[in-house]
Each structure stands twice: as structure tokens, then as C-alpha cells.
Amino acid sequence: MLPESFSFSQASLQDFVACPRRFQLRYLLRLRWPAAEVEPIEEHERRMMMGRTFHQMVQQQHLGVPESRIERGASDPDLLRWWQNYCVYRPVTSFSGDAASASARSEVTLSATIARYRLVAMYDLIVVEPGKRAVILDWKTSDTRTSEAILRERMQTRIYPYLLVQVGAALNCGQLIRPEMVEMIYWFPAFPDAPARLPYDADHFSRDGAFLEQLIERIADMEEDDFCLTSDLRQCEYCIYRSFCDRGIAAGNLDDVTAAYELQEGDVEVDIDFEQIAEIEF
Amino acid sequence: MNGITLSPQQLAVAQASLSCRLFLEGVAGTGKTTAGVARMHYLLKSEIPADRLLVLTPQRTLAQPYYDALRSPDTPGGGVVTVTTIGGLARRMIDLFWPLVAEEVGFQRPADRPVFLTLETAQYYMARIVTPLIEEEGYFDATTIDRNRLYSQILDNLNKAAVVGFPPGEIGERLKGAWMGDLVQARIYDQAQACALRFRRYCLAHNLLDFSLQIAVFAEHLWEEPLCRDHLTETYTHLIFDNVEEDTPVAHDIVYSWLGTVESGLVIFDHGAGYRSFLGADPVSGHMLQDLCDEQRIFVESFVMSGSVTALGAAFDRVLRPSVPDGETAPPIGDAAPLAPAPTADSVTGNNGIRATLHFGNRRFHHQMLDWVVAEIQALVRDKDAFPGDIVVLAPFLTDSLRFSLAHRLHRVGIPVRSHRPSRALRDEPATQTLLTLAALAHPEWEILPSRYDVTDALRHAIHELDLVRAQLLAQIVYRPHRGQPELTPFDEIQPDMQQRITFVFGGRYEALRTWLAAYRTRQAAPLDHFLSRLFGEVLSQPGFGFHRDVDCGLVAAMLVESVQKFRWISADLADNRRPLGREYLEMVRQGVIAAQYLAPWQEEEQDAVLLAPAYTFLLSNRPVAYQFWLDVGGLGWWERLYQPLTHPFVLSRRWPTGKVWTDADEHALRQRGLQRLVLGLVRRCRVRVYLGLSDYSEQGFEQEGPLLGAVQQILRRFQSERGGV
């Protein structure tokens, strides 16, 4: 039942693992359901905005915008602290070594076809020292330091290194990236001296490949009624569809969330479309 | 490429050298975009990293074939191709390089983030600026158009200045320079100018960027800023720019200087188009991009039109092509880029082809014409196995009533139908009205007193299965405005016999809603979008309430929440907010400034359905069909342009010399050329047959004898005389 043009991402596969029904509602039926995901909404929104702004500040710095000018945009004290941590700890240089041949690319998107479907990943930053190392840096802007054990299990940790090895050759002067070259590093601006470093190897690569292939095939073969509701009711506390599924009323509390919150930024474009202009109504 | 067989010409374009800049032109339907998509695939298969490739189109809908191709599993893995518009690129670059240029542009709070305005929120600010001028200083008292159209025309003037590339302070002079009538109109232009400049100053003071400022900042500042320009030119070294004729001079200027730096480029130009000229599209400057290209290719052979449809196109071209006055070398307006030499009718299949291709239905009254259209569509689907999705019904303007009449008739005979936009604006949706009425009840400090009718309606939609009679009864009893404030009284205070009439099931649900609202009123007011989210999630979408598992209500509520959120983000930190934002939002909805537009996508549409659309919207979807029905062929709508007293799309174009007077002859030539372009554009997107719907009287009861009808009659007269009057 999956349309041929369907694309998977770490977020959609993570949703599937958390609750198949959520995957179906969100990505297949594209059900818009504006209930609160978590309470208090205000604080959640503040953190989301801060995370988004932090990502952008790092990208600006990477593109050469002077740091003093970037810093002026950090209006929230927490954001300013994150930014200052970033400037002090300099994770890009500290993790990429000082090899002159290393090159860093921010906001890279890679995609590959797995089990007949596209799998897409958006990386915060990839540093490649050709033929030697390929470091994936991901900024985790949560206010808790997620453990390595939890991070290891996340779809992102399985997909990002896998895709980099599979289709990242262009970043390595056209040569295949070997799994052993890859390291995935989560850097927490709120915990700058406690990054989570997750090395990669051929074993991980083959296991992740088989796992992703099987998972996508399984989803592709599912019928409409196969997308069952999760048995883990805690998932429902942090799910916008809880009233749709009759799984509760109020959203769970942000302070009780244990795993790091993922950012899901939309791609917003401003276009002038005929349909959007009341004035031009034919 | 998904099983499509390419012609040798298309293959030659797709597989051109990896260091070649190619200018490809031809009329619609000759397979240019297919060649463009094939070129993209070829570049990817040639191991050009996908993230080096930029595909530009003037609007997203025109990029659909590229998006579709990129989603295909055949697309090689690796990076991702960027498909965007100049507007999209401008916004991304402003977001990234804001700290570099904010001060230089003149923004007064350069340390704060930029705030991007949507069309809706730009209208809101324009309303704030213009309303006092209208009410206190008598601005625009000589015009009678709706206020929201005033606002959008002033915004449109600013957009024109930005996309054509002249200072916004010249808008009034340019408009007045082309005007030779009374002083009243000249004063209107002065006032439009004053409003535009006030708006611009306001935007600069508050970091607000409407579309015009986004384009101006990108074109005049960021594109000149080495850090930004190098980032773009070093990132994207292969460029495909499709439908350049629909893009603006400033977009062309940018690509003109960009093309010199790329490794490969493909520029695709559609002859005879330029349908977005009233949005600033300039085919002439688009065509100039060929100067930067190493090679030119022209596609002539149509993959869409049958021989007889080609003959019809040629016949229309012959009777509609404007004659060039003596001493002039090009038409005086807009799209002076060359049209491909049109084949003559006889050179293709002769006049017999036209006969087979044009089908008429001439009726006395408008509704009879609609019946004829529906009967013909039914016959096509039933007898000729036509797919409904291969049929389109077009009118120059598609009014709500026309759309409703047609959709209703088609539904009645079981034919699926879809439209270019929903039949209602967001604010007219019952779910929106329910949410906003309940918001007013929850916020007495806003001093908005919903009518009893509104409360009845809100209760009816909020409580599952509550019928109108009980809702009226309930509202009559429990809704007690008190000292100018809305109040809902408890169900258990109602007389027992009334409770029984309303029933305890509904009473219980009402009570749950009331207590939720009452509890909210005891707390500090939340932002309106948060309030709506909670009301939706905790009450209205719960079992027993009207939105429970209702996907349409979910969609409408989500759009409303999003609209309120954007409104809050753009206005939250403005020092001059005197009223609570929630109240301001409701006020703007009431005035039709906000939530009045039709924002796509609305609902998942059935694809295999007859499309009802305005003719230009169909043209810009760039999707050929087998059968086209043209409605009201005798109407003037096919020839006239929109009444726009505050602006003039052609005078403000780059083609119009400043100070040259716009005469009646120019207006006539413009309309004639517009009609020619429109008709040829439609025919070129038709594979089999055009049906002409005619009625002696229009929808409004007027007799119809417009120029399109005249052209059709000319073609038929020629046809008859060439056949010896048969």
C-alpha cells in the first residue's frame, strides 16, 4: 500500500518502531491533528525554537559569518550559553583533528534506495579526511544528556553512518567510505564536555543494512489494518493522536520525557502562487 | 527514466556535454521539460554529485515533474538535488546570511532575527498601516473596491518594484507617467505610493520581510555579498532553469550572472507563454539568457496535440495574432520574444481536422450550457472510456457559484470532480467558526460577544450528534451574556423538563465543555494557538465530541492553529500592540484580512477526476489533457483583465519606458495578445478535442458576444468558404 514515491527518514522509521499506527497516521494518511504533543506547550515551543536557532547559528559560522555577529542573535540566555560553549569547545575542529586535508560540510542530505524505497537523511555536519576518517556530528539540543545506550538504539544512529558508507563517496573524493572510517558523534551544547561518541565498523554496517532492508520491506508489505496501536501507553502520552486513538486526554509533561527530543524542521518556502492570491482570481 | 522513450532531440539535450550551456526553446507540449528531467538524470548518472545541481522554476507547481523524478527509486543514491524558486532561494539565503546584511539594508533591529511575512500576514500589516489613512485622511475614497484588494494591490506594487528592479519610491511616478486621464486617478496612484513607502518603513523598523523585501534584499545585497554569492556559485555548479519565460527580470538577472560560472546549464523557454506577466514574468529578459549559452535547440514537434488539434491551434493563431503596426518591429508590450513559426492549418491535416476537433454546444441560457457540458462529459466517460482525470472544464474566471453548479451536476451523475481550490475559505469552515466562537467565550477580556446564533452553531458542531433543535434550545437557555461578557450557565441549573428535552447525554457533554472553558478562564490566558490546540486535543476531538476522528475537522483546526501561530510569531514582540493578540486575530478574521485566502494543499484530491479550473491556473499546472471544455466562450472574461485601480502590471514592467503614456490602443493590443496566448496555450495542452460551451446569455443574464466567440466564428467562416460554402 505504500506509494512508489514514498521516502523514509529516521524520524518516520523511529515513529514506526515507537508505534506502527502513528507511522500510518502521520506518514501514510498524512493526518493533521493539532493536539498538544507535550505540556507545557510554551516551554516546548521555546526549546524547539532554540534548537532550530542553534543549528542555524552553527551553519552560519561554518559558512564564514563572523561569530560576533552571530552571537548578537542569541537573545535567550540558554541559547547564548550553548553558543558560547560551542565557541569554547569548537567541536568541529576538536573532533576532526587538525588535518589540513579534512573538509567539513554542513546541512548535507543523502539518500539511497533501500528495498525499492528512498531513505533520506539530513546531517548537521560531516567532516571527511579523505581515505582516513568520516565524522558525523549531530547537535543534540535537549536539556538532558541522553545515554549512549539509548542513542545506540535510535534509528538515527543506525541510518546516518549506514547511508554515509553506502552513498557518501562524493564526500570522500569519489572513493567509497569504509565503515571503520566512520564515527557518529552527538554533541550536546548544554553538556559540552560530554559528547556521545559512537564508532562504526563493518559489523554494524552489515547488521544495519539487513535491519533497514527488513524493516522497510515489512512496512511495504503491510496492509491497512496491520498498523497496530502500540502497547506501550507511555508513547501515547507524547503523541498528538491520543484522542484519535482514544488513548488519553492531556499531553504528558516535558520534564518527564526521558529520551532526547528530536527536531523536525519543515522546509518552508515563500512563493507567489496563483492559488494564494485572492486578488488574482480567475 | 521510468520507461519514457526519448526522441533523438530529447536525448541529444539530455546527453549534451557535461560542460555545455544549452538554451532549449519550443512551444508547450514539445517535450522540453521531459528533456530537462532526462538531463537531470543524466547528470546524476554521470556521477555529478546531486548536491551540485540546482533546478529552478518560477513556481513550485512547475517543478512537479522534477520532484516526481527525484522520488523515483531509479534515482541514483547520494546527495539530493535542490529544486526551488528564486523566492525560496532568497529566503534561505536571508536566513543564513542575515547578520551580514541586516544593518546595511536598513533594518533597525539587526541583532534580532528576521521575520518572514506570508501573504496573509503581509496583508495584515498593510491593513494596519492603510486603515487609519482611509478612515482619517480619506485615502482611496474615489475607488470602490474591497479593502483587501486595496491592500493586495499595494503589496503587488512593491513586489513589482522588487522583481523588476526599480526603487519602490518610483511606483507612483511610473504609474502617473503612463496615465493621461483625470487627476482623481493620479491622486490614487500618489496615495498607493505613500502607503507602499509607509509599509516598507514599518517593515524595516520591525525586521519584517514581505515577499518584495525578501527579493530586494537577496538581489540587491546578498547576491552582491561575496560570502553568500560564493556559497551559492560554489555549491551549485550545474543549473537547470525551466519555464524561464514565467520568471521575473530580477530572477533572470541573477541567473544571467550565475550562468557564466556554472559547469553546465540548461535553460528552458516556452514560446508563446509568459502567463504570469501580471506577477512580473518577463519572457523578453528570460529569452536573453540564450546569450550566455553555448548552444540553442528548438523543439517543434508536439507530443501532445494530434494533427487536427495542431490545425486548430494554427487556425486560432491566424485569426488572433495581432498585426504589428507600421514602423514598429515588435509588439508594444510584454512578451516580445519570438513566437515559434506556427504551422498553417492546411499544412497539417487541413480543415477537416478542425471540424473533428471543435465541438459546440450552443444554448440559450447559461444553465442549459452547463447541462450540455455535463452530458458530453458523461458520454465521454461512459461511451468512450475516457478517464475523468483526462478532462478539464475551464473558464476565464471560475466563480463559486459556477463551480458549485458544475460540481453538483457532475456529482449527480456519478462523475468524480476536483477543483483548483476548496469551495470555502478557512474562516468559513464550521470547524473554524466553532473554535473561534469557543475562544471568544473563554476570553471575556476580549469583549467579543458571540451572537446566540454563533453559540448555537458552535454547540451543534462541538457536541457529537447534537441536532439543531436541541442546540438552539440549549444555547437559548445556557448562553447568558452578563454585563457585556459571555457566560455559559451549568446544565444542572436548567429546569428538569428542559434537561430531559435536551437529554442527559448531550447535557453531560455540554457540561464537560463548559467546565473545561470555565477552568481555563480561571488561569492566565494562553496564546490563542495553544488554547486552540488544547481545546481541540482535550475536548473537541475526544469521544462524544464533534471533531472525534473527523479528519476534515482535524485538517481545518490544524490550519487554523498554524495561521494563529504565524500571526503570533510575527506580531508577538511589536511594541505597539494595544490589544490582546487573540482578539486582534479574531478581528482580522472578521474583516476578511486573515484566514480568507485559499491555502493549498487543502484536501487530498482524487486524481482521476474532472478538473474545474480557471484557464490560467490550468496553464500553469502544465499538464496536458485529452478533452477540454471552454465555458462561456462568448463572454468578455476571456479578453478582459482584472480591474486594478492601484497598479498596472505592464506599466510597471521592465518593457514599459518610464513616462510613456498607456493608450487605449495599447490596452487593446495587450488584451488581444493575451487572448491569443491563452487560447494557443490551452490548445497546445489538448490531445484530442476542444468543446466550446456557448450560451446566448451569461450566468448574470447578459448577452454574450466577446472576441473569443468572434475568433471562433472567423475560423468557421473560413472553413466554410474554403469548402465552398458547404
Ligand code: SF4
Ligand atoms: S496515541 Fe498511542 S497508539 Fe495512537 S498513534 Fe499515538 S502512540 Fe500510537
